[in-house]
Amino acid sequence: MPQFEAMTLSALGQRNHDYGRIRMWGSIGFLIVAGSYGWLLDRLGNDAFVWLTLPWLLLTVAASWLHRGDRPLPALVSDVPRQALWRRPGVRRLLLVAMLMQLGFGPFYVFFTLHLQAQGHDGFAVGLLWAIGVLCEILMFWQAPRLVQRFGAQRLMTACLVATALRWVMVALLGGSFAWMALAQTGHALSFAAFHAGCMRRMAELFPERRDMAAAQGMLYGFSGGIGGVTGAGIAAVGWQHGGGHLAFLLGAAVAVMALLMHVVPVRALRPQAAA
Structure with a gap:
């Protein structure tokens, strides 16, 4: 994924704000699965999951095979040490924010379905709620270029973080209501799609040199999906063990x-004050 993101941004060049409209197609695939597999598994049983998944994996291999002859652009090879990229102003803050955001998603990625089932929702309702979230994600990815250009990445990401905090509180306290969960799932447009688009725009702003983008994307995914993803899953598990979905999502x-x-x-407010 880091390499794919870097290649995408490199190909877009100055049109990096159009990233969301490319990323949208991954969400369409997720929407197809989320909207149908809950219903299918209710009728075929969980043992059918592997056989229902294999065709998509084979299609992924086929799509990748079409690009087997592609060659990397020389511009993507960076001779800048990772330490130099890390020290650029604004980079560490962005990486930490992305890490915390992904960490907060831990309960959602690991326990959202189980939380909904514990609250009495059947497989069809769970699949429909996932589909609502991804549909909103797709629509936001399509509109993200306009929002990024109009409001800027910083302000857009601020709105996304506020919406995400409210969303997890809603899931924690109102999980038994399908209507409230449907409303919470519309927040995926901001929590995931707009935030992701904002991060990509900030990465393009912080690393305008194409040769540095692959290494920078590796750092972003290492912090977010790596540290944030693993730690978030662990914290969510502790919350689930001691307080179920309520505690897990409140921690998120x-x-x-x-x-x-x-x-x-x-930044100056985060630094310790010098002694008088």
Whole structure:
């Protein structure tokens, strides 16, 4: 994924704000599965999951095979040390915010379906709720270029962090209501799609040199999907063990608030004051 993101941004060049309209197609695939597999598994049983998944994996291999002859652009090879990229102003803050955001998603990725089932929703309802979230994600990816250009990545990401904190509180406290969960799932447009588009825009702003983009994307995914993803799953498991979905998603909301503070508080306010 880091390599794919870097190749995409490199190909777009100055049109990096159009990234969302390419990423949208991954969401369409997810929407097809989320909208149908809950119903299918209710009728065929969970043992059918592997056989229902294999055709998509084979199609992925076929799509990748079409690009087997592609050659990397020389511009994507960077001779800049990772330490130099890490020290650029604004980079560490962006990486930490992305890490915390992904960490807060831990309960959602691991326990959202189980939480909904524990609240009495059947497989069709769970699949429909996932589909609502992804449909909103697709629509946001399509509109993201306009929003990024109009409001800028920083302000857009601030709105996303606020919406995410409210979303996890809603899931924690109102999980038994399909209507409230449907409303919470519309928040995926901001929590995932707009935030992701904002991060990609910030990466393009912080690393305008194409040769540095692949290494920078590797750092972003290492912090977000790597550290944030694994740690978020672990914290979510602890919350689930001691308080079920209520505690797990409240912890996710608390982490989202931490990410918001990291994003909006000025750097000078985070530094210890020098002694008088």
